[in-house]
Amino acid sequence: MLIFVNHDDLRGQEVMEELVKNGYYVTDEWKDLRYCQMIYLGLKGIDRKNRLLLHRDTIIVDEKTWKQLHPQTIIITMIHNDYLDALSKQYGFQYYAFLDEEDFVDKNSVLTAEGIISYLISHRRFPIYHSQIHVLGYGHCGQVIVRDFIALQAYVHVGIRNRQLFEDIEKTGAKPYHLDHMDLSDCDVLINTIPSQVVTSSKLDQAPTSMMILDIASYPYGVDHHYALSKGFNSIILPSIPSKYAYGYAGRMMTDFMKEKMKNV
Incomplete structure (x- = not known):
């Protein structure tokens, strides 16, 4: 399984390290997105103008990106994104946000x-x-x-x-x-x-x-x-x-959540 991680803050970098430790293949290259079964799009993901903060730079995500996704790809952000929620219904990927989960x-x-x-x-x-x-x-x-x-x-x-x-x-x-x-x-x-x-x-x-x-x-x-x-x-x-504080533990929390969702892939 290949997992894409957008490390837009220190938590993302920790997630990459934790996933590798757990035996997963991880990439931060946007060109690899079509091969990924799970994608972490960062804090908020894309906005309604299809802009994404990717590793500190802003890119435009076109429709071709969604059409090329692996079937039933899981996409995750930190904060809930209504636009991604709507796109998930349109293109068939699964969408989750860490901060939608009570625990x-x-x-x-x-x-x-x-x-x-x-x-x-x-x-x-x-x-x-x-x-x-x-x-x-x-x-x-x-x-x-x-x-x-x-x-x-x-x-x-x-x-x-x-x-x-x-x-x-x-x-x-x-x-x-x-x-x-x-x-x-x-x-x-x-x-x-x-x-x-x-x-x-x-x-x-x-x-x-x-x-x-x-x-x-x-x-x-x-x-x-x-x-x-x-x-x-x-x-x-x-x-x-x-x-900024205790981002190592925050990264582990995120990794545990991702591992749980991967059980359903």
């Missing part, structure tokens, strides 16, 4: 939380211990982040819209609040996991300029970063943290 998302959240901790330890003058940490959102990543920062004895506040989660959050030792009542006046570190803007200029005006902002959400992000930077905040967008 993968849970493990990815652990790596994300560890990456945030690593970043804060190496970029702040003060410890996490007894810092006032605000976490916006309480999904997969938010839950793990809250748990880990509570364990490090930070004072954790969680901003959400669903009041039904307040009791669960309080059980962790964190303090929940509704996003409409966000008060950042005592915040040392703001961690956003919500992919829509919830931290507006008026909210930032309440906060001390010493507050560090880490936004791990996807575009359009959760913070008005232009305004934050203009006011002197240390405002950082940190996408795809597992591709």
Whole structure:
């Protein structure tokens, strides 16, 4: 079996090494695509203009590529891609996204939380211990982040819209609040996991300029970063943290997922 890997970040390189260790034939040459039974197209795969970020360069994927695929080829991306999903029905290949799988998302959240901790330890003058940490959102990543920062004895506040989660959050030792009542006046570190803007200029005006902002959400992000930077905040967008921290383990996770799907080929 031949597997194509688009190593558009460090995780892809780890996947190639892990697959070779497990006895699979691996290529990163686009010309080999027609011979592959499995294809990893990278973080997002192609867009609706058929553009693909391939090993740091952008190429155009033409219709001929899909028609030449091996029957029932498996194509995988990290993030779900509706366009690839539609193409799979048109051309007969199987399509999966790592972050559609619950178990993968849970493990990815652990790596994300560890990456945030690593970043804060190496970029702040003060410890996490007894810092006032605000976490916006309480999904997969938010839950793990809250748990880990509570364990490090930070004072954790969680901003959400669903009041039904307040009791669960309080059980962790964190303090929940509704996003409409966000008060950042005592915040040392703001961690956003919500992919829509919830931290507006008026909210930032309440906060001390010493507050560090880490936004791990996807575009359009959760913070008005232009305004934050203009006011002197240390405002950082940190996408795809597992591709930078613990990418070796992330690569193994991806390889395990791919091996499981190959059982059906």
